[in-house]
Amino acid sequence: MFEVESLPQESAPKSECASDSARSARLYRPLTDIIESDDGVELRIEMPGVSSEDVELELARRVLTIKGHVQSTKPEGFTRGYWEYGEGDYERAFTLSEDLDGSRIDAQICDGVLSVVLPRAERAKAHRMAVKAA
Amino acid sequence: MLYPASTFLRRDPFSLVRRFHGDFANGTRGYPFVNLWHSQDRVAITAEVPGVDPADIDISVKDNLLVFSGERKADTMPEKTLWHQRERNFGKFSRAVRIPFNLDPDKTEARVRNGVLEVVVHRREEDKPRRIEVKAA
Numbered sequence: 001m002f003e004v005e006s007l008p009q010e011s012a013p014k015s016e017c018a019s020d021s022a023r024s025a026r027l028y029r030p031l032t033d034i035i036e037s038d039d040g041v042e043l044r045i046e047m048p049g050v051s052s053e054d055v056e057l058e059l060a061r062r063v064l065t066i067k068g069h070v071q072s073t074k075p076e077g078f079t080r081g082y083w084e085y086g087e088g089d090y091e092r093a094f095t096l097s098e099d100l101d102g103s104r105i106d107a108q109i110c111d112g113v114l115s116v117v118l119p120r121a122e123r124a125k126a127h128r129m130a131v132k133a134a
Numbered sequence: 135m136l137y138p139a140s141t142f143l144r145r146d147p148f149s150l151v152r153r154f155h156g157d158f159a160n161g162t163r164g165y166p167f168v169n170l171w172h173s174q175d176r177v178a179i180t181a182e183v184p185g186v187d188p189a190d191i192d193i194s195v196k197d198n199l200l201v202f203s204g205e206r207k208a209d210t211m212p213e214k215t216l217w218h219q220r221e222r223n224f225g226k227f228s229r230a231v232r233i234p235f236n237l238d239p240d241k242t243e244a245r246v247r248n249g250v251l252e253v254v255v256h257r258r259e260e261d262k263p264r265r266i267e268v269k270a271a
Contacts, residue, residue: 048249078171112184112249
């Protein structure tokens with residue numbers, strides 16, 4: 001039915017990872033919630049440090065690739081001390097089912113959480129028929 | 135060191151390694167993870183807090199301790215929703231960071247940008263090292 005699943009990590013092109021490394025050292029797979037309702041499917045993806053201009057969504061052959069470029073949070077005039085988390089770009093790919101309309105994808109980012117709404121295709125919506133008494 | 139055979143015959147062959155690693159990591163790290171930056175009289179702390187409303191973050195400063203706490207509120211869901219995948223976590227959090235000098239609460243600045251919290255704390259004026267001039271007798 002509605003198969004929205006992440007691709008195995010190996011399917012990400014290696015060369016692309018290498019070219020991305022010029023911008024920042026690491027590539028992270030962001031944590032994602034996938035929620036389905038009557039109207040479609042929503043992805044909620046945690047991308048701290050990514051602003052709305054730095055998100056890239058690409059849909060090719062039903063594979064939705066989401067990339068986020070992190071602006072360094074290094075404060076001006078400070079040197080790096082103790083370190084618990086790493087900074088890097090985010091990338092994750094999802095395969096969309098036929099039931100979702102790829103042409104009406106809506107995305108917005110708020111407080112570092114990207115929300116991608118994939119509406120259900122018109123033809124996939126359930127139709128209710130009334131049964132008349134004879 | 136000798137381990138009884140039963141240790142290895144469990145379903146998870148890496149449980150020993152995992153337990154060892156867990157012992158190591160649990161005490162020192164907690165959500166949210168923080169990075170520390172320093173300069174002469176200031177320390178900056180950055181923490182990733184995606185999905186947290188900046189208004190929900192409380193920051194307090196006392197002596198040399200900086201505490202920040204808040205809540206990751208679970209999103210409101212329309213009725214009849216189906217979860218396909220759930221990786222994000224929600225709930226209250228609190229983190230204390232000890233800074234190697236006494237802090238000036240009036241000069242503490244904090245901002246949240248794209249889900250990353252940044253707090254800059256200043257060293258107390260009385261705490262700063264003073265240069266003493268040496269006079270010739």
